[in-house]
Amino acid sequence: MMTIGEAAAASGVSAKMIRHYETVGLLRPHRAANGYRVYADADIAVLRFIRHARDLGFPLEKVRRLLALWRDRNRSSAEVKRLALSHVEALEAKAASLRAMAASLRQLAEHCHGDERPECPILDELEKAP
Amino acid sequence: MMTIGEAAAASGVSAKMIRHYETVGLLRPHRAANGYRVYADADIAVLRFIRHARDLGFPLEKVRRLLALWRDRNRSSAEVKRLALSHVEALEAKAASLRAMAASLRQLAEHCHGDERPECPILDELEKAP
DNA sequence: ATGGGGGTTCCCACAATGGGAAGGTCAAGG
DNA sequence: CCTTGACCTTCCCATTGTGGGAACCCCCAT
Numbered sequence: 001m002m003t004i005g006e007a008a009a010a011s012g013v014s015a016k017m018i019r020h021y022e023t024v025g026l027l028r029p030h031r032a033a034n035g036y037r038v039y040a041d042a043d044i045a046v047l048r049f050i051r052h053a054r055d056l057g058f059p060l061e062k063v064r065r066l067l068a069l070w071r072d073r074n075r076s077s078a079e080v081k082r083l084a085l086s087h088v089e090a091l092e093a094k095a096a097s098l099r100a101m102a103a104s105l106r107q108l109a110e111h112c113h114g115d116e117r118p119e120c121p122i123l124d125e126l127e128k129a130p
Numbered sequence: 131m132m133t134i135g136e137a138a139a140a141s142g143v144s145a146k147m148i149r150h151y152e153t154v155g156l157l158r159p160h161r162a163a164n165g166y167r168v169y170a171d172a173d174i175a176v177l178r179f180i181r182h183a184r185d186l187g188f189p190l191e192k193v194r195r196l197l198a199l200w201r202d203r204n205r206s207s208a209e210v211k212r213l214a215l216s217h218v219e220a221l222e223a224k225a226a227s228l229r230a231m232a233a234s235l236r237q238l239a240e241h242c243h244g245d246e247r248p249e250c251p252i253l254d255e256l257e258k259a260p
Numbered sequence: 261a262t263g264g265g266g267g268t269t270c271c272c273a274c275a276a277t278g279g280g281a282a283g284g285t286c287a288a289g290g
Numbered sequence: 291c292c293t294t295g296a297c298c299t300t301c302c303c304a305t306t307g308t309g310g311g312a313a314c315c316c317c318c319a320t
Binding site: 052 | 175182186187204205207211214215217221224226235238239242246247248249253256
């Protein structure tokens with residue numbers, strides 16, 4: 001049984017975020033008589049779970065669903081896999097979009113002299129009509 | 131000389147965003163006697179510039195600097211190139227991070243049977259201690 | 261004059277995180 | 291016993307970029 005500060009240290013989630021996860025309903029710690037939140041080992045496990053999921057880029061809504069599956073002893077691994085792969089697709093789509101931007105811009109930059117002169121194909125491109 | 135709706139249609143930037151760009155100081159349209167914003171062709175060019183820069187993922191702060199360089203006839207292309215390449219690095223770093231997440235997660239998913247059984251290495255990983 | 265299609269400002273929301281203020285609580289030590 | 295400092299509580303604000311919507315004003319055509 002620990003306070004929020006200890007739970008933060010034990011889980012690697014900041015106290016601020018722990019409270020936030022509670023307000024969005026991912027967590028329900030007990031309260032001591034003085035109003036302090038009290039975290040049991042199971043709560044710490046939840047917090048670590050959340051952190052790992054966040055480290056993999058899952059948005060909180062998907063973390064919520066993962067948690068539900070985690071707690072459900074009758075889940076099918078298929079459902080977990082589906083959720084995970086949909087997230088993989090989202091990540092890859094986003095990454096591809098960023099890489100496309102980077103590639104276009106790098107392309108433009110390669111044609112830029114990068115000297116004292118003001119002429120610059122990067123600005124020319126940004127200025128274009130369409 | 132056009133109103134904000136026409137400027138939106140001409141530039142591809144929503145009226146909502148045009149107002150926002152104004153409040154953050156990227157734009158200063160004139161005002162008609164009735165209080166309506168009035169956009170000149172130069173303003174439309176600025177809006178298109180902003181849109182192109184946003185399409186390349188530049189955050190508004192960098193868009194602001196690009197605009198300043200664009201307007202500065204004495205700019206050096208080196209400065210533009212530096213700004214662009216720093217953004218390229220940011221994009222690539224972000225993309226790499228997303229791809230790393232996707233790769234880890236895909237890896238985990240590959241080891242998940244994805245059937246009716248509850249055992250799932252994805253959840254096992256999220257549950258892990260550290 | 262009236263109705264519709266603009267325009268204006270202002271507030272709220274998202275997602276996830278952090279900063280900070282104002283105040284309550286507890287343990288240690290003088 | 292009381293102070294001090296570390297910790298807890300709630301509440302508000304900011305970030306980034308975008309959108310939704312309310313309440314209200316304006317102009318033109320019917």
